[in-house]
Amino acid sequence: MSLPTVFSSPSGSEYLFWTRDQLVANWRANQDLKRLAFGCRLNALSAIQAAGSGHIGTSFSSLDIMVSVRHFLASDAFLSGNTPDRGLFFSSKGHDAPAFYSVMHLCGELKDSDLLTLRRLGGLPGHPETITPGVPTNTGSLGMGISKAKGFIKAHRMDNPASRSPVVVMLGDGELNEGQIWESMPGAVRDGFSELIAIVDSNKIQSDSWTDTTLPMGDLRQRVEGTGWHYLECDGHDVDSIVSALAQAEQDERPSFLVAHTVKGSGVSWMESFDGAGDYYKFHSGAIAEDLYRDAISQLVPGFTDGERGISSGVGEETRNEFDNRTPRPRATSMLVLWEQLLPQLMADNLDIVIMDGDLSYDTGTHLARNEFPDRYIQAGIAEQDMVSMAGTMALSGKTPMVHSFSTFLTMRAAEHIFNNATEYSRVLYFGFLAGLVPSAPGFSHQAVSDVGLMVSVPRMKLVEPACLTELASAARWALNQGDPVYFRMGGLGALEAAQTSVNPGELVERVSGITVAFVASGPLLAGEALSAISFLTEAAVGQPALFTMPWLGEPLGDDALEKLRAFDHVVVLENHNPALAKHHHIADQLNGDQSVSVTRMGLTGIPSNGQPSEVLNHHQLDAAAMVREYQQLVGR
């Protein structure tokens, strides 16, 4: 019996992977796709462990399917890599990237060492991107898969009219919440795209909980056949069942919608979809503790070598219900944690508040409040447009909707709906998480850099980016006492220490007093880097720059704030978003009359990089070191 190979990360931690040679040898010896899938599971898990984050549950549930699809498309040549005439496979639910990469690796499209680079700068992006050769298209935001498949097919047919080269796209079952899935289906029927096969990794669990309780999709067969698609099902963990279904799908002249019944976390006993124990599935996202990792390995290895999963030591079962997998280390006090705690208080004080969330309750801080006020919580499912439009008419009806999601999904998926609401002169409050560069491991589908430019262009919209509890609470209370829609930009990892007095629009919060150079930041990320830069400069007796935070974006600064800034020779505006008419230019315009103050910008541009926080901050030249250099350049003049 062979053992997986030990790989060391740059930090010296060790992880176990099956090399490509080992995978190929196993295939030659056994011709068993299930074993290969077990091998891929180990690799996917280890990649996630090395990265410190990633989506285990959906990676595991999808692997028997993915391996089967690759073999189906290329038969025994499948280990030779992706060749154009063998069809196309990609996953619309991009968060199964670890699985997708493990299969790319299996098929010779990635090197062994690549697996250690998940979510690292210059490595494998947290959600698949076309910059990685062999990745057909960028996925990470749900719902786009069938549309993308149709684009590939249409282009291919234009160039190869007789070709019906299969295009297989994997979907998630929670993903079916997204309207775009249903929007994209009729066109495939109209255009006779028989080569289109959509496979649903139907593992019955979305981000927080069961699909059936989150947003039931009804009778899928009826709905799918009603559009004119071919509907079929299979056992997503039985290779023969999968392959047989694929063959039927390929034969059928209609586009095919194959529901593969799977178990989230399949492969490791205590990850396999919980039977109602606990109130959320613990292995949707996040790396796991060391002892759990070892137990998982002990189960997965025999699955690969012997074709039968190993027995758990029991450690997973013990901790299964208690262990909060998402936070193996104590949680930093982030804006998310602060919001979790503040929200119930606000709801107790303001009976009109209704909280809305798109299946991201634990990631947007609403889960405590929804336990306390279940009648004032609306689970919208993975359906941002629906959520925002519902919020609009609830606002017209006298409620104060607080709409939550990740910033990218909330602002860009529902931009027109946010605009529509704004034109009704009502008040909806929007909370976007993962705003800005960090968290940076998931990739740009999750790192919001365009949200500020977008939201500041929506009439009546106000924008706030709080850096600490005081700023958050001040902004929240202010928002509840005025009538315009407000977008709360919630980002970064650790919040700043709470400011001592409450804050109002147009004000700056002095975080560190200083002279000559003033940094102005919004939100905790770049403020935190500035604090480090200032510590360095002060301790090195090089200089004593000041730091202010500015919670309101898109607002002119008040006289007091301007007075404070005029005391400096240089103001450096830090922007954790792409250039927008929201901060730097406002400040520059207002100080314009004063020729003695220079106003410059340090901020994001272009597409944000994927990787660990310190890597990407360094890459974008927005870390403390870059701020030190900026200071030295400015005072050097």
Place this chain on the structure above:
Amino acid sequence: MSLPTVFSSPSGSEYLFWTRDQLVANWRANQDLKRLAFGCRLNALSAIQAAGSGHIGTSFSSLDIMVSVRHFLASDAFLSGNTPDRGLFFSSKGHDAPAFYSVMHLCGELKDSDLLTLRRLGGLPGHPETITPGVPTNTGSLGMGISKAKGFIKAHRMDNPASRSPVVVMLGDGELNEGQIWESMPGAVRDGFSELIAIVDSNKIQSDSWTDTTLPMGDLRQRVEGTGWHYLECDGHDVDSIVSALAQAEQDERPSFLVAHTVKGSGVSWMESFDGAGDYYKFHSGAIAEDLYRDAISQLVPGFTDGERGISSGVGEETRNEFDNRTPRPRATSMLVLWEQLLPQLMADNLDIVIMDGDLSYDTGTHLARNEFPDRYIQAGIAEQDMVSMAGTMALSGKTPMVHSFSTFLTMRAAEHIFNNATEYSRVLYFGFLAGLVPSAPGFSHQAVSDVGLMVSVPRMKLVEPACLTELASAARWALNQGDPVYFRMGGLGALEAAQTSVNPGELVERVSGITVAFVASGPLLAGEALSAISFLTEAAVGQPALFTMPWLGEPLGDDALEKLRAFDHVVVLENHNPALAKHHHIADQLNGDQSVSVTRMGLTGIPSNGQPSEVLNHHQLDAAAMVREYQQLVGR
């Protein structure tokens, strides 16, 4: 037999309306909802004629339903106005506004004189807005209706837990293309919203052509019942059939989806959905010629007074197939017309180009090209997200997709998809029409003012706003010879005269030479106003300002352009969009070093006004007169 009342518009034109008194008297005498619907048809048509634009076909097909719904909700008290405990009715397909308003008028919610104010500044908005008392919510962008209905219901139930006050929302059948409709349905089942009734005005025609050929929706019953909704049908022109269906719907404990079979243009013989004659339905939008108006009246009046439609004089039949209803006057040479003519040439020269359109072929200039290159045209239906995502993978496959829609729908409905495409380092070209303030009659759901701020925030996106054929052709050829995505902003009514030499990024086109003050515009609308202002000032010998157009937005100006501007004391940047980091600030920043040049902005902010072009330009202080005043203020200093 009574006659409709003559109303005169401010311009002196005369239109016929039934007054509320006449409508009420008719009801008291006949208790016949069909007659009332005929009365409303006349009023809706006259409103459209007075406005000069509006959607006749869908207004006519929906009126029997709308009148029946109002009566169903309030029974014989329905003429007393909308009272909260009598349920709620609104239309998600906001372009049936003329019908919706005619029914509001019937029910005592609008005054007789209001009907003359359709699409006028301060009057009845082109698509319903909440600023009009009695309008429940803003509609004009398709697909939001069921979501909005759910928001009303949820809020109402929270305050009145036992109440099941009906909420009836009208949908269009083309509107079913929009994914949001299907996204919003499961939640209504999950939450048991039995009081929700969606009625589809199923008139079988979308904007250009039949729904069945545009984007077939499949077996609606199967699809709807599959979500768990109650599905039923009725004859949308038979009041008894409608009312019986509504009663069944109200009884059913599921949310109800009632498909009402209708005829687009019902009520006037030659408007009733064409039987394949011609290649598009001529009465979707637009006012009609005088002789057609009179013939329509001759048919509609007896429908109201006698309960039986009058006989046509035949004029409509003669012209039915030939007369292009959308343009009763010769068409101005607009950017739309220029694009119609240029596009086929580009397609002949560039074989990779694939044109994509969302059921707006005649409104986005693709209809000539699609006739010439049918295999390179993709009808996406009213499905912008699907369209944009398909474009992305077509671009990855080596095609050059040219994606067309109205700017609001394209940029805001598919923002995340545009972003996703951009991150793939591919090239998709986007063409947004109705960009900016004018055309202004439809209302802000169609007037794009946020598009520039949004698109300039998308990484890699380039923006162009051409004002004449030369600028358009230069930009198109440039776009085809580089690798970034480009957004073409197409607005205004009449294009400028073609510039004499081609244009490149960073360049300004001198339109009128001058001294002291230079206006800088992009696109034809504000450039046209500036030309008028300059003519006035020159002829009055008051001054001689210059005018430049600047086709590339978001780009720094080149040295030559900056040199030109430095010759002036004042540069006034005209922005036909809300403030964004795309023009004014770029210019200001670049000229910043030169203290002798002041750079100011005249542009849009907030929510754009609805009304006729000259009204809204005046209201926003962006007409020639305002530019004259600006000039005088600047040189006065």
